[in-house]
Amino acid sequence: MFRPIASIALAAAAAASFATPALAAERQAYTPAALAAAQAQGRPVLVEVKAWWCLVCASQGRTIKATTAAPAYDKLLILSINYDTQKDYWKALGATKQSTLIGYKGKQEVGRVVYMTNKQLINDLLAKTIS
Numbered sequence: 001m002f003r004p005i006a007s008i009a010l011a012a013a014a015a016a017s018f019a020t021p022a023l024a025a026e027r028q029a030y031t032p033a034a035l036a037a038a039q040a041q042g043r044p045v046l047v048e049v050k051a052w053w054c055l056v057c058a059s060q061g062r063t064i065k066a067t068t069a070a071p072a073y074d075k076l077l078i079l080s081i082n083y084d085t086q087k088d089y090w091k092a093l094g095a096t097k098q099s100t101l102i103g104y105k106g107k108q109e110v111g112r113v114v115y116m117t118n119k120q121l122i123n124d125l126l127a128k129t130i131s
Contacts, residue, residue, distance in 0.1 A: 025068035030079040030089055035104075038077045042106040044129045046076060049090045049100040051083040056099040059117040064101075067123050076130055103129035 028034055030047060038045045048064070050057035068076060081090045083098035093102060101113040103125045110128045113121050 024071050024074040025076040025078050027078045027080065030081040030086065032089070032092070034077075034079055038079075039104060039107045044076050044106075045104040046078045046126065046129055047081060047093060047102040047104070048078060049081045049083050049093075049095045049098055049102075051098040054083070054098045056115055056117055057083075060099060060101060060113075060122060063117070063119045063122045064126070067126050073126070073130060076126075101125060105129060105131075 025046075035045060035047065046064070048057075048060070050061065064078065067073070068078070081093075081095075083090060090100065095102070095114075097115060099115045101122065103110045103112070105128075111125045113125050116122070
């Protein structure tokens with residue numbers, strides 16, 4: 001009696017794992033070495049300067065997550081800088097506040113979005129970064 005229930009539960013869990021979409025873009029914590037390595041490979045990179053308490057950052061994050069789930073973003077690397085604890089990193093990139101998004105195609109900066117939640121602006125930056 002318990003075996004069929006266990007089998008059904010196992011099958012349901014397996015089906016759910018296939019139904020859950022995986023993010024196409026890769027995410028890592030920012031380090032200068034990670035950015036340099038990705039740039040040396042010519043990889044598209046989005047650097048996000050964010051803070052846990054920032055509502056604009058949260059909105060940007062939802063847009064980025066939804067957009068980069070598409071297969072077109074499978075080579076994109078998203079590097080996250082903690083605004084509160086990694087000040088030297090974001091200052092070195094010329095950022096002045098949290099909610100700064102910087103797109104790179106290889107070593108070339110292709111654009112920035114600063115303190116904006118406009119989905120079209122964010123999606124345009126993402127598209128420019130991978131094009």
